[in-house]
Amino acid sequence: MPENLFQSDSDSARIEINWAAPAAGHIFHSNFGPGLRQKANLTKDMLYSTFFIGGDFRRYSYSWKNQTIYLVTRGNWSSFTDQQVLDILKATIPAQMDFWKDRLDAPFSVSLLPTFEEWTDSSKSYSLGGSGLLNSFISFSSNNPGTELKMLRWLYNHELLHRWIGQTLVNEEEEKQYWFSEGFTDYYAYKLMLRNNQISLEDFLDVINKEVLAPHYQSPVRTLPNSELTQQKFWSDRQYNKLPYRRGLLYALLLDSQIKKKYHGKKSLDNLMKNLMAQAKKSGDFKFNHTVFQDQLDTYLGSAAITEFGRYILHGNLINFEESLPAGLLLETQKDIPAIIISPLANKKKLADLLGK
Numbered sequence: 001m002p003e004n005l006f007q008s009d010s011d012s013a014r015i016e017i018n019w020a021a022p023a024a025g026h027i028f029h030s031n032f033g034p035g036l037r038q039k040a041n042l043t044k045d046m047l048y049s050t051f052f053i054g055g056d057f058r059r060y061s062y063s064w065k066n067q068t069i070y071l072v073t074r075g076n077w078s079s080f081t082d083q084q085v086l087d088i089l090k091a092t093i094p095a096q097m098d099f100w101k102d103r104l105d106a107p108f109s110v111s112l113l114p115t116f117e118e119w120t121d122s123s124k125s126y127s128l129g130g131s132g133l134l135n136s137f138i139s140f141s142s143n144n145p146g147t148e149l150k151m152l153r154w155l156y157n158h159e160l161l162h163r164w165i166g167q168t169l170v171n172e173e174e175e176k177q178y179w180f181s182e183g184f185t186d187y188y189a190y191k192l193m194l195r196n197n198q199i200s201l202e203d204f205l206d207v208i209n210k211e212v213l214a215p216h217y218q219s220p221v222r223t224l225p226n227s228e229l230t231q232q233k234f235w236s237d238r239q240y241n242k243l244p245y246r247r248g249l250l251y252a253l254l255l256d257s258q259i260k261k262k263y264h265g266k267k268s269l270d271n272l273m274k275n276l277m278a279q280a281k282k283s284g285d286f287k288f289n290h291t292v293f294q295d296q297l298d299t300y301l302g303s304a305a306i307t308e309f310g311r312y313i314l315h316g317n318l319i320n321f322e323e324s325l326p327a328g329l330l331l332e333t334q335k336d337i338p339a340i341i342i343s344p345l346a347n348k349k350k351l352a353d354l355l356g357k
């Protein structure tokens with residue numbers, strides 16, 4: 001990295017990158033698109049948020065609202081087709097752009113790499129992940145039967161959301177705000193999928209119960225105070241790593257339910273999120289921190305919400321959903337592990353609308 005180009009974080013430099021032509025049958029691609037010659041005005045952070053790949057990739061592109069969207073991938077996928085991955089992008093990008101009332105102002109690129117994990121009778125492992133970058137996101141997935149299309153759909157909803165939560169709303173202290181940048185991102189990934197009929201009400205609750213509530217309540221670090229989540233712990237231990245995703249998602253669900261209840265369905269957590277976004281877009285050096293968030297809490301829910309923020313996020317207490325579940329949902333606790341279930345009397349269509357609203 002040519003770090004010496006930048007005196008400070010706000011410095012930008014005009015950078016020109018030239019690539020040699022790829023070998024026959026190979027392609028080159030970057031977050032700037034397919035061009036071999038790139039000129040861009042970038043800050044250091046933006047330069048760190050670029051990706052460049054070359055080799056035996058397949059490149060797909062389509063046009064959406066006067067911008068080109070690219071997907072580059074390679075290998076023979078066992079669980080899905082390239083077209084199915086493209087279809088996820090075609091559904092997800094417009095849905096999220098519409099939610100944030102945003103638009104693409106440059107080509108957008110997505111890369112998907114297959115990784116090898118053994119999949120035999122005795123050894124079944126898989127993983128998938130990604131990172132939101134400048135006008136792009138990158139992703140990888142095990143190429144074995146463990147990774148299903150629905151996981152990729154979640155991942156793409158999550159990574160694309162980082163364009164706003166993480167990139168526009170930048171954390172002031174990285175892992176100290178992961179409860180927001182990862183937890184709220186995950187909550188919105190599922191909420192928007194529910195709203196856009198990419199998952200069913202049952203899928204939505206299944207995820208909350210099986211992938212969030214159950215593992216969270218069984219985690220040895222479930223009540224770790226937020227201040228003790230260090231970079232070192234986050235990256236070295238799976239339980240610490242998962243903590244802000246689960247805690248943040250549950251807290252987002254709580255706030256969303258509380259705001260909907262207080263405003264009789266006329267407002268939701270969406271309003272608070274969009275307020276933050278407007279604030280970030282208005283000021284050039286916006287950083288997301290706990291003061292900024294508490295101001296929003298005060299606006300929507302008053303001082304009691306700030307006390308709860310201290311209890312549930314800063315101190316790490318387990319969330320009490322008893323009072324705050326939307327009508328139609330019930331809390332059922334078995335062996336100290338709560339699950340959110342649909343009340344037998346509930347109208348499922350109305351409930352799905354309410355949760356996705």
Ligand SMILES: [Zn+2]
Binds near residue numbers: 181182185
């Ligand atoms: Zn993330």
